[in-house]
């Protein structure tokens with residue numbers, strides 16, 4: 001069994017009891033299954049095997065170096081969205097020819113770093129950015145390979161905060177203007193316009209927006225190639241959801257590949273959540289059981305600063321005891337210690353009645369978990385542990401108070 005499941009009544013990660021990890025490393029603690037990460041990457045990669053392709057893992061989902069390095073060894077590329085992620089991906093051993101650089105607000109320094117690295121593609125999101133990339137490349141005597149991120153005005157039917165392909169969203173260039181932007185590039189000596197890209201949202205459960213995006217991109221790529229542009233790649237972005245009712249990687253590939261398969265372009269995909277989301281949990285310890293005016297609260301030691309998704313998006317993440325579940329159940333909220341009412345992981349949920357000191361596992365926390373953690377309420381960010389071949393190792397230590405004050409001055 002890879003990933004998380006019960007053995008002798010105890011919740012384990014690749015055979016290692018989570019209670020043991022909480023005892024050894026403290027809580028809150030992120031725990032990842034190396035085997036589950038490998039398995040989801042391989043499955044995703046295999047789903048696209050029918051076409052020339054590259055899976056550019058979206059580093060924003062989880063940019064821990066050990067995870068990036070692991071994916072690099074499996075042949076992954078990366079989708080990065082900042083100079084920091086670019087450095088992290090390169091340091092983890094992902095070669096520049098496998099990295100695409102997205103983002104609506106790249107700074108001059110970030111553009112220069114992308115150009116200098118010689119990336120597979122810089123994804124430009126405006127004419128002004130295109131001019132800047134060209135100028136940076138021309139100044140250093142190179143030509144940058146660029147793909148245009150287009151906004152196809154497609155509703156991903158996901159949470160509004162993570163829908164990115166609607167005309168009102170800040171991302172990309174209106175697909176109707178794509179040709180005009182490509183034409184503009186003919187006067188720019190530092191860019192080679194070799195691809196198109198779109199990413200319409202995240203945590204998508206519905207295949208319609210995904211297949212429509214692929215169709216729009218395919219049509220656009222064909223017309224641009226016919227107009228003489230050296231199109232090599234069509235990048236359909238990421239966005240595949242996880243959890244109950246999620247599309248499998250095979251169903252996802254079946255939704256996006258039909259318009260692309262007959263074309264002479266390499267297909268790029270940028271999954272983040274689908275690779276690491278299910279491969280991680282956040283362990284937290286029960287501090288108090290509280291009952292006020294008929295309402296129960298399980299107060300745990302992880303807060304919204306450690307794992308933001310429930311507070312930010314109202315995301316529901318299953319929670320279960322790491323130890324043997326009690327036979328009694330409780331109707332309760334599970335809340336953190338942060339001074340915000342929004343600091344809740346579950347509301348009005350039925351859980352096996354925990355006791356003070358019990359360890360709970362918050363599931364599907366491998367993506368957009370630690371990367372979104374903050375020091376709000378002056379709380380140190382949690383440690384991260386990777387379970388690999390039955391052994392656990394710390395891949396990021398827990399922050400200490402000294403880490404938080406280190407950059408301060410009087």
Ligand SMILES: Cc1ncc(COP(=O)(O)O)c(C=O)c1O
Pocket residue numbers: 058060061079102199201202203237238239240270271272273274367
């Ligand atoms: C450009 C781009 N690509 C890929 C992703 C990854 O999305 P997901 O983790 O939902 O697959 C994102 C997420 O925001 C993104 O903005």
